[in-house]
Amino acid sequence: MNIKLAELEHRKGEALPFQLTLDAAELKGRHNEIRGITPVNAEGEAVQLGNLYYVKGSMKADVDFVCARCLNPFTHHAAIDFSETFALADDPIISEDEDSDILPLEGDEIELTALLQEDFLLAMPTFPLCEEDCKGLCPSCGVNRNEVACSCKNERIDPRLAGLADFFKDSK
Structure with a gap:
């Protein structure tokens, strides 16, 4: 038009x-x-x-x-x-x-x-x-987090610092 x-x-x-x-x-x-x-x-x-x-x-x-x-x-x-x-x-x-x-x-x-x-x-x-x-999908198990609570651990640890995480486990 x-x-x-x-x-x-x-x-x-x-x-x-x-x-x-x-x-x-x-x-x-x-x-x-x-x-x-x-x-x-x-x-x-x-x-x-x-x-x-x-x-x-x-x-x-x-x-x-x-x-x-x-x-x-x-x-x-x-x-x-x-x-x-x-x-x-x-x-x-x-x-x-x-x-x-x-x-x-x-x-x-x-x-x-x-x-x-x-x-x-x-x-x-x-x-x-x-x-x-919107909470989206769980990257581990794929469940819709808007509908179901997911118990997956989705911690992303930098592989360069993974050894440091083990160090702190021993100090507890």
Whole structure:
């Protein structure tokens, strides 16, 4: 979906609402951790104020992941807010501040689909966890420590210091 700049200029500061659905298959193909995804519904508004164009809104979808610690599948209810500011590529405001978040516009339209896909993918976790405090799998016996308490000793001793551990056993 594209928003024509001329249409925003005719609205004279009044917001132009929009609604679109992003291609779920394409998003899934671009993120390795996504196992399944519902259609991503985006709604928002675009407005021109002075020489700047503002686009803001939110996206919602249910995304299926596999937990990186315990390997259990889970569904994440994603609600992502977005806000972008644009200016024409030849506008002096872009060349004044190289660190600004103002995106240059080439042509007479704002291309929303690619912009929203990037915003959505950047908001997805690269290390998905079913719960923030997920205990994961035991590295010794493989049991899910969220479900069962494990009695394995998972002490990791540096082999260079293993002889020192024996020294302290004798001193007790």
